[in-house]
Amino acid sequence: MKISIIGATGYTGAELLRILASHPAAEVLYITSESQPGTAINEIYPHLTRFYSKKLVSLAELEQIAKQSEVLFIGLPHGHAMEVGRKATAANPDIKIIDLGADYRFKDYAVYEQWYKVAHTHKEAQAVYGLTELKRSQVRGASIIGNPGCYTTASILALAPLVQHRLIDLATIIVDAKSGVSGAGRGLNLGAHFTEVFENVKAYNVAGHRHTPEIEAVLGELAGEDLVISFTPHLIPVARGILSTCYATLKQGVTAAAVDKAYNSLYGDEYFIRLLGPGGYPATKNTRGTNFCDLGWHIDQRTGRVVAVAAIDNLVKGAAGQAVQNMNVLFKLEERTGLDNAPLYP
CATH class of the missing domain: 3.30.360.10 (Dihydrodipicolinate Reductase; domain 2)
Known part of the structure; x- marks a missing residue:
């Protein structure tokens, strides 16, 4: 699967990269940052050295990113993902989008606008709420998934x-x-x-x-x-x-x-x-x-x-891990793929 991550320098983006590094069916194409384009991700997160040396690019390249990607993870603050989602689906109608923020979590956009104080600009999106254990059948056929909060x-x-x-x-x-x-x-x-x-x-x-x-x-x-x-x-x-x-x-x-x-x-x-x-x-x-x-x-x-x-x-079941779990469901992979590890202890 050709994967790109929009907003890869936050904790959630870094956790996604960590998980995807051991996912046998995942290939990370693009990672973006508006604050540090041109910087290699392992310079920002040294723990990813040996796994990634990919350089961050700007969202100015979104159309190209969307056309070449099968899956787009979005790790941006609320109010930003919906515009990325709208433009990405226009560039590539077949792309699958998994938003780790709040923009696609609500069926009732009025509730979103009331609590987040932002007008929703992608109301035509047929997003599915991605709490996998409760919404698995809906996730299977989704194009856009709103990953739940932690x-x-x-x-x-x-x-x-x-x-x-x-x-x-x-x-x-x-x-x-x-x-x-x-x-x-x-x-x-x-x-x-x-x-x-x-x-x-x-x-x-x-x-x-x-x-x-x-x-x-x-x-x-x-x-x-x-x-x-x-x-x-x-x-x-x-x-x-x-x-x-x-x-x-x-x-x-x-x-x-x-x-x-x-x-x-x-x-x-x-x-x-x-x-x-x-x-x-x-x-x-x-x-x-x-x-x-x-x-x-x-x-x-x-x-x-x-x-x-x-x-x-x-950061895992409450964010990046659940996003990968949803991706596995979308692509009919074994749901544990890339996620079947024992806890760190102590």
Whole structure:
């Protein structure tokens, strides 16, 4: 597969390159950067030495890039991918686009515009939401895929069985999620400086994080009705990882066995979902560097609540790994191709 990456110098772009380096069916043609064109990628990311010495090019070459590529990964900030996608599909109607940003994640463009404060310029795109385990059949026939966010991936996977099987009161969902600092990106940001993050944990964007409507939209689709959740993200002093702890009130009469059955029914055959079962405690270190999502759940008999916990690597299952997983589905490859590695530990 002829692959190009638009916006290859961020953490997500670098992670894509790392994964694709060991993908037996992938050939990286072009990588772009508007800030450092002409620079070899291994000068920016020395860990990629021996794997890549390719030089970055500018988006001015987008038409040529699109015509020569079968797959275009886009790793740009929101508001930029939709213009790239529109121009790329005009140049090559057969190209497959996987956007790792937010521009193609929403069916309702009004929701996107409300939360991201940007007008959507590619509304004719028939994009598919790329949470592979829940949308695999749609991904197979897609031309444009909106890769889910990292908080979103962990939270939706944790809650989907409970919502799909109507085991919880949908009005009681609370998501408490924590992210490693790489989720903030590679740009200079005071809040991500070592002295700000070290030995510190803090909440941010309370009641206003942009992954909130994304979680609501996908869970609402599973439920067959609109729902509203409480979502609070936190920054923790680690480089990688998402831990999402999700709470909801169980419906009257729902048993622990019914909860167990729901998780096993939805995910029992999913390779990248590792079910730790009732009483399981997912940990970010156990998924580090991999495309796995570890899930555990607990029944609080005293409060009548279920607590579902998910752990992922935000740069892999929460970004680049899931993008490659979607690419494998698109091209009818074994889904694990390029992704079947054990976690880094300790």
